[in-house]
Amino acid sequence: MDQENQSDTTASNFVAIDTGRLETFSEGVFAIAMTLLVIEISVPHIGNESEGTTLFGALIEEWPSYLAYVISFLGIGILWANHHNRFRYIARSDPGLIFLNTIFLMCVGFFPFSTALLSEYMRSAERTTAVAVYSGTLATPLIVFTLIWLYASRNYRLIDFNLDPALLRKMTRRYMLATALHIFTFALAFVSAPLSIALLVGLAMRLALPESETPPHTGGSQP
Amino acid sequence: MDQENQSDTTASNFVAIDTGRLETFSEGVFAIAMTLLVIEISVPHIGNESEGTTLFGALIEEWPSYLAYVISFLGIGILWANHHNRFRYIARSDPGLIFLNTIFLMCVGFFPFSTALLSEYMRSAERTTAVAVYSGTLATPLIVFTLIWLYASRNYRLIDFNLDPALLRKMTRRYMLATALHIFTFALAFVSAPLSIALLVGLAMRLALPESETPPHTGGSQP
Amino acid sequence: MDQENQSDTTASNFVAIDTGRLETFSEGVFAIAMTLLVIEISVPHIGNESEGTTLFGALIEEWPSYLAYVISFLGIGILWANHHNRFRYIARSDPGLIFLNTIFLMCVGFFPFSTALLSEYMRSAERTTAVAVYSGTLATPLIVFTLIWLYASRNYRLIDFNLDPALLRKMTRRYMLATALHIFTFALAFVSAPLSIALLVGLAMRLALPESETPPHTGGSQP
Amino acid sequence: MDQENQSDTTASNFVAIDTGRLETFSEGVFAIAMTLLVIEISVPHIGNESEGTTLFGALIEEWPSYLAYVISFLGIGILWANHHNRFRYIARSDPGLIFLNTIFLMCVGFFPFSTALLSEYMRSAERTTAVAVYSGTLATPLIVFTLIWLYASRNYRLIDFNLDPALLRKMTRRYMLATALHIFTFALAFVSAPLSIALLVGLAMRLALPESETPPHTGGSQP
Numbered sequence: 001m002d003q004e005n006q007s008d009t010t011a012s013n014f015v016a017i018d019t020g021r022l023e024t025f026s027e028g029v030f031a032i033a034m035t036l037l038v039i040e041i042s043v044p045h046i047g048n049e050s051e052g053t054t055l056f057g058a059l060i061e062e063w064p065s066y067l068a069y070v071i072s073f074l075g076i077g078i079l080w081a082n083h084h085n086r087f088r089y090i091a092r093s094d095p096g097l098i099f100l101n102t103i104f105l106m107c108v109g110f111f112p113f114s115t116a117l118l119s120e121y122m123r124s125a126e127r128t129t130a131v132a133v134y135s136g137t138l139a140t141p142l143i144v145f146t147l148i149w150l151y152a153s154r155n156y157r158l159i160d161f162n163l164d165p166a167l168l169r170k171m172t173r174r175y176m177l178a179t180a181l182h183i184f185t186f187a188l189a190f191v192s193a194p195l196s197i198a199l200l201v202g203l204a205m206r207l208a209l210p211e212s213e214t215p216p217h218t219g220g221s222q223p
Numbered sequence: 224m225d226q227e228n229q230s231d232t233t234a235s236n237f238v239a240i241d242t243g244r245l246e247t248f249s250e251g252v253f254a255i256a257m258t259l260l261v262i263e264i265s266v267p268h269i270g271n272e273s274e275g276t277t278l279f280g281a282l283i284e285e286w287p288s289y290l291a292y293v294i295s296f297l298g299i300g301i302l303w304a305n306h307h308n309r310f311r312y313i314a315r316s317d318p319g320l321i322f323l324n325t326i327f328l329m330c331v332g333f334f335p336f337s338t339a340l341l342s343e344y345m346r347s348a349e350r351t352t353a354v355a356v357y358s359g360t361l362a363t364p365l366i367v368f369t370l371i372w373l374y375a376s377r378n379y380r381l382i383d384f385n386l387d388p389a390l391l392r393k394m395t396r397r398y399m400l401a402t403a404l405h406i407f408t409f410a411l412a413f414v415s416a417p418l419s420i421a422l423l424v425g426l427a428m429r430l431a432l433p434e435s436e437t438p439p440h441t442g443g444s445q446p
Numbered sequence: 447m448d449q450e451n452q453s454d455t456t457a458s459n460f461v462a463i464d465t466g467r468l469e470t471f472s473e474g475v476f477a478i479a480m481t482l483l484v485i486e487i488s489v490p491h492i493g494n495e496s497e498g499t500t501l502f503g504a505l506i507e508e509w510p511s512y513l514a515y516v517i518s519f520l521g522i523g524i525l526w527a528n529h530h531n532r533f534r535y536i537a538r539s540d541p542g543l544i545f546l547n548t549i550f551l552m553c554v555g556f557f558p559f560s561t562a563l564l565s566e567y568m569r570s571a572e573r574t575t576a577v578a579v580y581s582g583t584l585a586t587p588l589i590v591f592t593l594i595w596l597y598a599s600r601n602y603r604l605i606d607f608n609l610d611p612a613l614l615r616k617m618t619r620r621y622m623l624a625t626a627l628h629i630f631t632f633a634l635a636f637v638s639a640p641l642s643i644a645l646l647v648g649l650a651m652r653l654a655l656p657e658s659e660t661p662p663h664t665g666g667s668q669p
Numbered sequence: 670m671d672q673e674n675q676s677d678t679t680a681s682n683f684v685a686i687d688t689g690r691l692e693t694f695s696e697g698v699f700a701i702a703m704t705l706l707v708i709e710i711s712v713p714h715i716g717n718e719s720e721g722t723t724l725f726g727a728l729i730e731e732w733p734s735y736l737a738y739v740i741s742f743l744g745i746g747i748l749w750a751n752h753h754n755r756f757r758y759i760a761r762s763d764p765g766l767i768f769l770n771t772i773f774l775m776c777v778g779f780f781p782f783s784t785a786l787l788s789e790y791m792r793s794a795e796r797t798t799a800v801a802v803y804s805g806t807l808a809t810p811l812i813v814f815t816l817i818w819l820y821a822s823r824n825y826r827l828i829d830f831n832l833d834p835a836l837l838r839k840m841t842r843r844y845m846l847a848t849a850l851h852i853f854t855f856a857l858a859f860v861s862a863p864l865s866i867a868l869l870v871g872l873a874m875r876l877a878l879p880e881s882e883t884p885p886h887t888g889g890s891q892p
Contacts, residue, residue: 021530024247024470028477031251032701035259035332036481043339046349055349059356073332077325081318084244095527102523109481109519116489126492126501133505247693254697255478258705258778266785269795278795282802296778300771304764307690467692467753474700482704541750548746555704555742562712572715572724579728 019093022101029105030080033112037072040116041065068119071201072111079108079141086145089171090152091160100148107141131196132189138200139182146179178203242316245324252328253303256335260295263339264288291342294424295334298361302331305368312394313375314383323371330364354419355412361423362405369402401426465539468547475551476526479558483518486562487511514565517647518557525554525587532591535617536598537606546594553587578635581642585628592625624649688762691770698774699749702781706741709785710734737788740870741780748777748810755814758840759821760829769817776810800865801858807869808851815848847872 042065044058083104090097114137121130152158153168181203189196265288267281306327313320337360344353375381376391404426412419488511490504529550536543560583567576598604599614627649635642711734713727752773759766783806790799821827822837850872858865 021469021473023244025473025477025526025530027244027248028251028474028697029481031248032255032478032481033484034328035252035255036484038256038259038332038335039262039485041336043336043343046347055344055352059352069333070329073329074325077321077328080248081321081325084248084321098523098527098530102520102527105480105523106516106519109484110515112484113487113489120489121501124492129501129505246690250690250694251474251697254694255701257774258698258701261702261705261778261781262708264782266782266789269793278790278798282798292779293775296775297771300767300774303694304767304771307694307767467696470693471696471700471749471753474697475704478701478704479707482707485708544746544750544753548743548750551703551746552739552742555707556738558707559710559712566712567724570715575724575728 019087019090022093022098023087026083026101026105029108030076030083033108034073034076036112037069037076037115040112040119041069064122065119068115068122071118072115075138076108076111079145082145086149086152089159089163092158094158096151097148097158100144100151104141104144104148107137107144110137127193128190131193132186135182135186135189135196135200139179139186142179142182146175149175242310242313245316245321246310249306249324249328252331253299253306256331257296257299259335260292260299260338263335263342264292287345288342291338291345294341295338298423299331299334302364302368309368309372312382312386315381317381319374320371320381323367323374327364327367327371330360330367333360350416351413354416355409358405358409358412358419358423362402362409365402365405369398372398465533465536468539468544469533472529472547472551475554476522476529479554480519480522482558483515483522483561486558486565487515510568511565514561514568517564518561521584522554522557525591528591532595535605535609538604540604542597543594543604546590546597550587550590550594553583553590556583573639574636577639577642578632581628581632581635581646584646585625585632588625588628592621595621688756688759691762691767692756695752695770695774698777699745699752702777703742703745705781706738706745706784709781709788710738733791734788737784737791740787741784744807744869745777745780748814751814755818758828758832761827763827765820766817766827769813769820773810773813773817776806776813779806796862797858800862801855804851804855804858804865804869808848808855811848811851815844818844 041062044055044062046053046055046058114134117130118134121127124130149172153172156163159168181199185196185199185203188199264285267278267285269276269278269281337357340353341357344350347353372395376395379386382391404422408419408422408426411422487508490501490508492499492501492504560580563576564580567573570576595618599618602609605614627645631642631645631649634645710731713724713731715722715724715727783803786799787803790796793799818841822841825832828837850868854865854868854872857868
C-alpha cells in the first residue's frame, strides 16, 4: 500500500513538471503580448508650428489608443484567466496539446497588431474592416480554445481522471456556447461595427464572471 | 490524524499552484514593462551637417531620458516589491482577485508610455501635463493595490488564516496612507511639477524601506 | 536504507532547481522571440491621396507578413517543443551546457530579424538571399541543438542515468538526421528558394509529430 | 526529533519561495533584455534608386550590428550565469537584496541602448565614446554584483549557512578581482577603443569558464 502511494507520487510529479513548462511558456506569451500593447500608443509631438495645440489636448485626441489598450489588455486577461482555469483540469501534456496550444498562442501574439489597427481606424470610414479584424482576433483563439478542450477532455485523454463527468459536460457546453457567440459577433462586425464592439465588451464581462465550478476533488475520502 | 494531515497538504498544494501561476504571470508583466523602458532612449544621430556636436555632447543632452528611465525602473521595482510582499500573505485566488490584478498590471504596462512622455516634455513648457500624467501613472496602480488588499483581507477572504489580526490592521492602515499620499502628489502636479516629482522620489524611498513585519507563522508549535 | 533515500532526494532536488532556472530562462527567450514577431507586421496607412485603395485591400496586400509570422511562430514553437522534450532527459546542468544553451537562444532571438527580412523580400528579385538567411536561421539552432545533445549525452554526462541506452542512441541518430536535412535545405536555398521553403515546411511538420519514445522509467518496480 | 525536522522543512520552504520569486523576476528581465537586442538590427531597404547594391551586400555591410548583437547576447548570458551561480548560495531575501537586485537589473535593461549605440558608432570617429559607454554598461552591473555579494555574504546575512568559509572568501576575492578588471577596461576605452573591446572579450571568456567550486553540502552525513 505504501509502495502504491510512492509510484503514484512519482507519476504525478512527472506530469506536474510537464504541464508546468507548458504553462510557464504560455504565461510568458500572455504577459508579453499584453505589455507590448503599450507600443501602439505614441507620444504626441507638439512642435512650434502647431499653434494653439496643448499637450493636454493632443493627449485627449488620442483616446482611441487608450480605449483599444484597455479593451485588448482586458481581452488578453480574460483569455489568460480561461487558460488558467482550464489547465487546472488538464493534468497531462502530449504533442497534440503542444501543437494546439502553440496555435492558440499565435493568436494571442497577434493582438498588438489588431489593437494598433483598431486604434488607428476606429474613427475612420474604414472602421468596419478594422473592427472585423479585431473581432476575428478575439474569436479565433476562442475557437482554438474549444478545440484544445475537446481534444484534452475526449475520453479523459489529458484531463484529471477525478473530474466529475457531469461538470465536464457542463464545461464543454459552456465553452462551445461562448465560441458560437464570438463567431456571431465576428459576423456582426460586417453589419454594424459599434454593435459588434458593444457585444464584445458584454461577452468579455460575462466570461470574466466566476464560474460556479467546484475544484477537482483529488483523492478519495476514505482510506 | 494522519489522514487530516494529508488532506491539509492537498489543499495547500492546490492553493500554492493557483496563486503561483498568478504570480508568475504578474512577474512577466513587471519584467517586460521595466525592460521596455529602454526603448524610449534613442541613439543620437550625429550627421556631417551637425558641426561642432560630439556624440558625448549629444548623449549628455539626453539626460531627461536617463532620469525618466531610472525613476520608472525604480518605480516599477517598488511596485514589484510591494506585490511580492503582499502576495506572501495572499494564499488563495478567486476571479475577483484575478480581475483586480489584471487592472493593476494594466497600469504597470502603461509605464513605458508615461516615461517616454515625461522624458520628452520634462524640459518644455508643457511639463505640468507630462508630470501630472506620470504622477497619475504612479498613483493609479497604488489605488488598485489598496483595493486588492481590501478585497483579499476582508474577513480573511483570500489571505493566510494564520496572519495576526493586529498585523493585518497595521498593514491596511499603511497601504491606505501610502495611497492617500500618492493622490495628494498627483494633485500637486497641477500646482508645481518639480515639487510633485520630488515628493514622488521621497515616497518611493519610503516605500522601498523594509517593513517591520514578521513573516506569517505557519503551523502551531505544539501538536 | 532510509538514510540513502534521503540523500538521494536531496541530490535530485538540487539538480531539479538547477535545470529549472535554465529552463525558465529559456522559456522567457522563446516566448519573447515569438511575441516580438508581430512587430514586423505594420499597420497600413491609407491616406486621402491613395485613391481607390481600401483598408481591406491594403491588409490583403500584406500577406507575406502574415505568412512569415505563421512560419516563424510555428518554427520557434517546434524548437521550443524539442527543447522541452530534450530537457526532460537532461537532469543536471554545468557551465558547458549553459554556454551552448546561450548560443542556442542567441539563434532563437535572431528570428524576428530574419522574419522581417523574409516578409519584405519574399516577392522581390532578392528573395534568394532572404530565404537563404531564413533557412540559415532555422538550421543554425538545430545544429547547436545537436551539439547540446551530444555534449549532454556523452557518457551520460548530464542526462538521466535511467535513460535506456538503446533509446539514447535512437534519439541521437534522429537529431543528427534532422540536422543534416536542415543543412541540405539551407544549401538548397541558393538553387531554388520556393523548393527550400517547401522543404522547410515539410520538415517542420515532421518534427512536430509525436516521438514514439517512452518516458524515462524512474525507480525500479520491485523494492 | 520528528517535529524538529518538520519545522525545518517549513522554514526552508518559505525561503525557497521567497528567493524563487526574485529569481523568476530576474530571469524575465535577463531574457527580455537579450531578446530585445535584435531590434537594433534593421532590415536593409534596397530601393530602385540604389543601383548595383544587392541585398547580400547590404546585409554584409551591417556587420557591426551582428557583432554587437553577439557580444551583448553573450555578455548578458554571462551576467545571467553569474547571477544563477551566486543565487545558488543566497538562500534568503530581504529588502536590501531586492533593492540592489533592482539596480542590477536596471543595468542589464540598459544593454539594448548601449548595443545600438556601439553598432552605430563602431566604425565612426566617435567610437571612443561609444565603446566607453558600452564598457561602462558592462562594468556597472559587475560592480553592483559585487555589492550584492558583499551585502549577502557579510556575517552570513543571506547566504546558505552551510557554505564553507574558505570557499566564501575565495568567491569574494574572485568577484572583486573581476570587478577591478572591468573598471580598468572601462578606463582603457578612453585610451584605446579596440584594446578595450579585446580585453572585454577576453574577460567574458574567463568569466564563462567553469568555477572550480563544490556545491553547498546540505545537511550532515550522520544522523
